[in-house]
Amino acid sequence: MNEEIHVRIRNVLIDKIQSEIRPEDLKRDTPLIEFGVGVDSIATLELLVALESEFQITIDEDEVNQELLENIDCIAEYIIKRIEVST
Amino acid sequence: MSVVPDLLRKTVKKYPDRTAVVEGEKSVTYGTLYSMVEGFSSFLKSRGVGHGDRVAILLPNSIEYIVCFFGIARLGAISVPINAAYKEEEMNFYISDSSPRIVLTDETLKQLAEKTTANNSTRVFVIKGDKADWSYSNHYKSNDIDNSIEPNDEAIFLYSTGSTGKPKRVSRSHYNLVALADNHTQTVGWTEEDKILFTVPLQHTYALGNFISGIKVGTSLYVLGTFNRNKVIDLIEGESITVFPAVPFMLNVLAETYLKKPGDFSSLRLVISAGSPLSKEVFHKFHGKFGIYPRQLYGSTETGVISINLCEDIEDKSDSVGRPVKNVEVKIFLDNGSIADTNELGEIAVKSPSMADGYDGLPDETSKAFRGGYYFTGDLGLIDEDGYIKILGRKKQFINISGNKVNPREIENLIIRHSKVKEIAVFGVKDSEGNELVKAVIVPKKEMNMKEVFDFCQGRIADYKIPRIIEFRKSIPKSPTGKVLIESLQ
Known part of the structure; x- marks a missing residue:
């Protein structure tokens, strides 16, 4: 399940936010700040909306900070918790 | 003829016990709001603020913001609202340009306010939070406030972004603001039963018009310090919000936000x-x-x-x-x-x-x-x-291609229809010989190249309208209200 979640997060990042990233450049621990993730609040909100839609969960933007968006692993950890809360 | 404090005063007489402002768990009636304004005016006066002085408000949407606005107006002083999202360099400009006697802020923004006023005589007061210099409970004394405000006195300084250069200062009088509330309320037909949700910043002219209009007719104002989708949705549903001023970005995000179950938004009118x-x-x-x-x-x-x-x-x-x-x-x-x-x-x-x-x-x-x-x-x-x-x-963004005028909006409206285009801004740039060219900055949804854009445009618009320069970006810079900042793209 975890691997599948990582892949889906990577796809959301590539498809919705960072269209210029090649999948091979985006590893689980790649710092997302290098691609501007989390820098712009509007772009961050768009990412959260896309993740909500992908995983059918609700995310409170007040809980989201730069640490949570540090890399795919961190996002996955948060998503898994949210899925657990939802089920 | 009325002045800004009269807008509140008349509503208080009619609806002293109706809810005026709600911020999270806190709410105040019109009667309490009026007492807070009177007490706060007295506090400002004791700190040297008088008729014609400028007072900067560096606060997010809050009960205190509204108290500040009316408290300043009550003294015949001038509000200078500053967007709480601004950074130090932006703040420096507004402080230097408006020369406020006082900056009113909260604990989180205090440091920024102090930093940007360190080289002048402007004083900073925290009026929101646990360590506030003022609170409703310990300052209430209104018998020392004069009432010599004239309709043509300046009431507020706002700043117009414009398309180039530094922000331009716009002064609006008490007469202007009372007329603004009259014009708006006579058109939209709000009543004291309405509940308006403000997540757009109250510092901006858009929210200003709506919030003083809401006060004029005795609506309940629900204020959120920042735009939070789930709080907006919860408030609309839970509090039966009837009016929601927003910007298109917010509407888009709300429309795309995942909801576990369908909500009841029937109160919205x-x-x-x-x-x-x-x-x-x-x-x-x-x-x-x-x-x-x-x-x-x-x-x-x-x-x-x-x-x-x-x-x-x-x-x-x-x-x-x-x-x-x-x-x-x-x-x-x-x-x-x-x-x-x-x-x-x-x-x-x-x-x-x-x-x-x-x-x-x-x-x-x-x-x-x-x-x-x-x-x-x-x-x-x-x-x-x-x-x-x-x-x-x-008008300023019309592009003149060898005598042919090109409307950038027309080109934007065309190219945005391409399935790979997420956002676009079109404007004119000059080549080395001073001729104007059409430039398009595109935020793609997925990988795309310039040829795809050319192919899409050809046959749909005159050749001279097709962008000569195309740049792909990850985002398009915008002002807090979503206006594209063309100057930073040129």
Whole structure:
């Protein structure tokens, strides 16, 4: 399940936010700040909306900070918790 | 003739026990709000603030923000609202330009306020939070406040971004603001039963017009410090919000936000969209989720509210910003100074009792924009056969290609239809010989190249209109209200 979640997060990042990233450049621990993730609040909100839609969960933007968006692993950890809360 | 404090005073007399402002768990009635304003005015006076002094407000949307605004007006002093999202460099400009005697802020923004006022005599007071210098409970004394405010006294300084250069200071008088509230309320038909949700910043002219209008008729104002989708949705549903002023970005995000179960948004009767053009896509998407169509409002820092689209057949007129609000006149002027015919494109000019006289300290800019009793908006548009205004571009952003005028909005509207294009901004740039060229900055949804854009445009628009320069970016810089910052793209 975890691997599948990582892949889906990577796809959301590539498809919705960072269209210029090649999948091979985006590893689980790649710092997302290098691609501007989390820098712009509007772009961050768009990412959260896309993740909500992908995983059918609700995310409170007040809980989201730069640490949570540090890399795919961190996002996955948060998503898994949210899925657990939802089920 | 009324002045700003009268707006509140009259409502308090009618509805002292009705809820005035709600912020999270806190709420105050109109009677309490009035007492807070009186007490806060007294506090300001004791700190040396008097008639004509400038007082900066560096606060997010909150009960305290509203207390500050009316408390300052009560003394005949001038509010200088500063966007709480601004950074140090931006703050430096506003402090230096407005020279406030005092900055009012909260604990989180105190450090920034102190840093930007360190080299002058401006004092900083925290008025929100546990360590506030003022609180309602320990300062209430109103018998030492004079009432010598005149309608033509300055009430607020706002700043107009403009398309180039530094922000221009716009001073609006008590008369202007009272007229603004009159014009708006006579048009939208709000009553004391309405509940308005403010997540757009109260510092901005858009929210200012709506919030003082809400106070004038005794509505309940729900304020959120920042835009939080889930809180907005919860409030609309849980508190039966009836009016929601927003910007298109917010409407789009709300429409796309995942909901576990369908919500009940039937209380909403007016959703306002302003700040930037509302696309057909967002218009329909928002309706699909919330069951109500957003209605475009048009306004400016210089004039306040100009028009709102209250058309019954809104689907047919969704691209219009509506008809002028009460007491406001809108004309379309051609380049030769004559007035345009119905459906003829020209510059939108406004005559309104709520508009400013000009830009402070900028006589050249003033004489260009304020002529013959009108404010020339720089927006290009037309008025249709039913009196509805459509905005079709910006005059300054028209691109002159060898004598052929190109409307950038037309090119944007075309290219945005390409399935790979997420966002686009089109504008003119000059080559080394001074000739204007069409440039497009595109935020793609997925990988795309320039040839795809050329192929898409060819055959759809005249060859000279096809962008010569295409740049792909990850985002397009915008102002807090969503206005594209063209100057930073050029």
